[in-house]
Amino acid sequence: MIEVRGLTKRFGSTVAVDDLSFTIEPGRVTGFLGPNGAGKTTTLRAILGLVRPTAGTATIGGRPYAALEEPLRTVGAVLEASAFHPGRSGRNHLRSLAVAAGIGEDRVDHALGAVGLTDAAGRRVGGYSLGMRQRLGIAGALLGDPQLLVLDEPANGLDPQGIRWLRDSLRAFAADGRTVFVSSHVLSEIAQTADSVVIINRGKLIEHLPLAELEARAVAGTRVRSPEAGKLLAALDGAGIEATALDDGRIVARTEPPRVGEIAASKGIVLHELTAESSSLEDVFLALTEGE
Amino acid sequence: MTRLVRSELFKARTTRTALGLALGLLAIVLLIVILTAALTKKSPADTLGVQRHREEDILGPLGFAPLFALLFGLLAATSEYRHGTISATLLAAPWRHRVVVAKIIASAIVGVLLGAFVSAVASAVGLPWFAARGFHVDGSGAVRIVVGVVAGSLLWGALGAGVGSIVKAQVPALIGALAWVLVVESLLNGLVPRVGRFTPGGALNAVLGLAHNDDTLSTAAGVALTLLYVAAAAVVGAAVTQRRDIT
Numbered sequence: 141m142i143e144v145r146g147l148t149k150r151f152g153s154t155v156a157v158d159d160l161s162f163t164i165e166p167g168r169v170t171g172f173l174g175p176n177g178a179g180k181t182t183t184l185r186a187i188l189g190l191v192r193p194t195a196g197t198a199t200i201g202g203r204p205y206a207a208l209e210e211p212l213r214t215v216g217a218v219l220e221a222s223a224f225h226p227g228r229s230g231r232n233h234l235r236s237l238a239v240a241a242g243i244g245e246d247r248v249d250h251a252l253g254a255v256g257l258t259d260a261a262g263r264r265v266g267g268y269s270l271g272m273r274q275r276l277g278i279a280g281a282l283l284g285d286p287q288l289l290v291l292d293e294p295a296n297g298l299d300p301q302g303i304r305w306l307r308d309s310l311r312a313f314a315a316d317g318r319t320v321f322v323s324s325h326v327l328s329e330i331a332q333t334a335d336s337v338v339i340i341n342r343g344k345l346i347e348h349l350p351l352a353e354l355e356a357r358a359v360a361g362t363r364v365r366s367p368e369a370g371k372l373l374a375a376l377d378g379a380g381i382e383a384t385a386l387d388d389g390r391i392v393a394r395t396e397p398p399r400v401g402e403i404a405a406s407k408g409i410v411l412h413e414l415t416a417e418s419s420s421l422e423d424v425f426l427a428l429t430e431g432e
Numbered sequence: 433m434t435r436l437v438r439s440e441l442f443k444a445r446t447t448r449t450a451l452g453l454a455l456g457l458l459a460i461v462l463l464i465v466i467l468t469a470a471l472t473k474k475s476p477a478d479t480l481g482v483q484r485h486r487e488e489d490i491l492g493p494l495g496f497a498p499l500f501a502l503l504f505g506l507l508a509a510t511s512e513y514r515h516g517t518i519s520a521t522l523l524a525a526p527w528r529h530r531v532v533v534a535k536i537i538a539s540a541i542v543g544v545l546l547g548a549f550v551s552a553v554a555s556a557v558g559l560p561w562f563a564a565r566g567f568h569v570d571g572s573g574a575v576r577i578v579v580g581v582v583a584g585s586l587l588w589g590a591l592g593a594g595v596g597s598i599v600k601a602q603v604p605a606l607i608g609a610l611a612w613v614l615v616v617e618s619l620l621n622g623l624v625p626r627v628g629r630f631t632p633g634g635a636l637n638a639v640l641g642l643a644h645n646d647d648t649l650s651t652a653a654g655v656a657l658t659l660l661y662v663a664a665a666a667v668v669g670a671a672v673t674q675r676r677d678i679t
Binding site: 151181182185188189190191205206208210212217219220222223224225226227228229232233235236238240241242244280292337 | 435436438439442443445448449487493515516517519520522524525526527528548633675677678679
């Protein structure tokens with residue numbers, strides 16, 4: 141659906157995106173993760189034809205965005221939430237886009253209804269809250285009833301109810317077999333929605349993997365203290381469990397505490413401490429992006 | 433292209449910019465028209481019927497209309513960048529040169545409406561009043577001025593959108609345009625009129641047919657030169673917009 145090949149974008153001497161390549165499969169929700177300034181927005185804007193790549197290509201269904209015959213019917217995009225004329229009403233903002241894209245008036249009302257803005261649609265956007273603007277942006281993305289949604293940090297500025305609403309909306313959209321590519325700098329925002337994640341940092345690809353695989357990396361660990369540390373290390377090693385001895389004499393094993401206890405008991409090893417130590421998905425994400 | 437022009441016209445009528453400019457222009461023009469109609473003293477030449485074509489005096493302030501059309505065109509093009517709506521516009525229509533041309537056409541249409549509206553009101557108020565005070569007012573001369581004002585507003589509306597597409601930063605665009613028209617061109621016209629007549633303002637003077645003098649270009653030359661400026665702004669605006677990163 142989306143194919144990014146060797147994408148590089150320089151702004152003066154700053155390299156925003158550095159030889160980035162990945163493919164977004166259709167019919168899935170893919171999270172686009174990275175810390176602030178990682179190059180997510182520039183990448184998304186390059187995919188949408190708003191930023192000219194210094195090198196490489198970004199295509200949708202094999203074509204650059206500008207070569208799409210009916211772009212709004214193919215891709216719906218949500219970019220920054222503040223990009224509205226404050227003096228124009230929400231409905232008129234959508235109508236101006238619909239007219240340009242040859243989309244019927246009925247779709248404007250449908251999109252407003254879908255994001256729950258029907259009652260506020262006649263008011264000037266200048267009086268909208270951040271959450272309402274974000275909803276209006278999503279309504280704009282839904283105008284053409286597209287097969288692909290591209291969203292840049294759509295949860296920014298949303299309250300918890302808004303985030304819940306966004307999550308449900310994206311799920312409903314993807315449940316129809318459509319494709320979602322959504323960026324965030326916070327993994328937890330999309331962990332419940334995404335099937336897979338593309339992680340970038342400093343413009344470079346770090347990982348592109350199914351979310352389940354990322355979750356598998358967040359396996360539980362066990363911290364264990366024993367007067368027979370050497371013996372325990374050998375026993376764990378013999379059981380095929382990765383274990384590391386720390387400077388303070390403790391051992392960290394990459395498995396659940398009961399398994400460590402069982403192995404120690406079977407070898408008659410005395411334990412003084414057995415503590416569960418879990419790393420969250422967020423820890424894994426932070427380790428991936430900070431390690432660079 | 434029709435869709436894009438319709439969208440730009442829709443944008444123009446769904447904010448207060450065009451209406452505000454129209455009312456501001458009307459206020460300025462009406463004020464001067466009323467003061468002129470009420471306060472102009474009759475010369476012996478008027479009384480004797482030797483002084484003719486006083487419509488140029490009473491309708492002179494209509495010369496402000498193209499300037500306001502220019503401001504509208506500048507605002508229409510630059511407000512998209514100021515408010516960030518250019519992203520949504522180019523997502524709906526990623527054919528950038530067409531978007532620039534659509535803005536130029538829409539701003540020309542708004543210019544026509546602006547010029548026609550203020551001309552109609554100023555003529556309806558000023559001409560009968562002036563004539564009633566005994567000044568010679570020629571109907572066909574007045575029509576000639578109104579046609580010039582409408583044509584000038586059309587061309588300068590288009591010019592504004594073209595220049596706005598090049599400059600994109602709203603405040604510098606507005607200040608730069610006003611400084612150019614009101615200061616630089618005034619100086620050129622005053623000091624070296626043979627050069628000044630080839631500036632956009634000099635060419636506009638020829639289109640308007642107001643305040644003609646020996647150095648003024650012919651109407652046809654004025655129209656042709658202004659069209660050339662519009663075309664240059666359109667080509668450069670489209671080329672710059674095509675290459676621009678929308679961040």
